Amino acid sequence: MSKLVIPRKTVYRLSLYYRALQRLKANEVDTVSSAALAKAAGVKPTQLRKDLTYFGQFGTRGLGYNVAALSAQLTEVLGTTHLQPVILVGAGHLGSALLRYPGFAKEGFEVVAAFDADATRKRSRDLGVRVYPMEKVEEVVRKKRIKMAILTVPGTVAQEVANNLIAAGILAVLNFAPIILQVPDNVVVNNVDLAIELENLSYFIQ
Amino acid sequence: MSKLVIPRKTVYRLSLYYRALQRLKANEVDTVSSAALAKAAGVKPTQLRKDLTYFGQFGTRGLGYNVAALSAQLTEVLGTTHLQPVILVGAGHLGSALLRYPGFAKEGFEVVAAFDADATRKRSRDLGVRVYPMEKVEEVVRKKRIKMAILTVPGTVAQEVANNLIAAGILAVLNFAPIILQVPDNVVVNNVDLAIELENLSYFIQ
DNA sequence: CTGTGTGAAGGCTTTCACAGCC
């Protein structure tokens, strides 16, 4: 009922809160105030409280939030209760590094297969997952009903590859190529553009 | 005079426009309408025009924008006219991949040195830049007057390492560690959190 | 007295609508 009314930015911050809660849990803290949690997440306390009200009331007045309970609620809202399979397309330098990046598995994502135009060149290194030739991508996506893809191919072919992925059934793309993908309305794209992040930083220290 | 009033989000989009213009230039297009450029950058035409008015008038009514001229103006505003030296701290999988990533140099950033707690383990591979032990970081930052750092150390030590960098004179950090860094007001941080981006995508395809 | 929940106010961005110029 409430899902569609949660603002995009709030959803994003929920992940930050969740992260911070995991750290608190690891430190065996079991209650936290909005002030403390907000600081850990880099936001203002009122914003944290407002964000939480979008999907319920979880705190105890005068006390704060129960770490375990709030954590569970966030998992629920974010839909990260079950593992989500992901493919990686483009096993160059960046793609290979991401395959070895432990952060995805830690947050509940499993990279089940990787694809590259030149599958053989990468197979030799141990990437922990099989690298298939690009031609296989549609077949695998369809068969395993994969919905999410990490796209680390060169910008020149990114749109074309994205089109194929979408045709095969991919609904969400984490795009590292430095172009804006044109996609249908039902497909979500998040862009990670490292050069732009640097450029942006450099502006603010001029 | 105008720099401080340009909204943060506008600055970010200026980089997108710049990118799109480079592609147009490569294709020898020399005039572009706000509609076409906006599409390439993934925004609405009115937004593009509004963004540009923050620092001047560059178009010709009835015609559009001169690609080369607008491109030059953006370089000016973004302060990317001269090369900006950057250091990379933490040469693990992700850090090493970033060292080999051609996108930084292409956009005017030179990674001049890398640092790692275990400097020797990485030196063997050809990363195109020297990997120094972590203890050297303050010295290098001070001597070379480096202002920007890419932080790819584990989350557990990220805050501590960031403190050292800032003490040495770093003013901007591109942070890949999955924590929110607490920094003084004069320091800028941009966070890139790959797991959160994936989590965010997964929410929207539930 | 501490700390949450929330309507209302405020501020920031985006979008509209159209005047102005080529």
Place this chain on the structure above:
DNA sequence: GGCTGTGAAAGCCTTCACACAG
């Protein structure tokens, strides 16, 4: 006629102020 430049309106998000609960 086509397309930019821009004040005004709308929309969205954040912050405030304070009621309320433990």
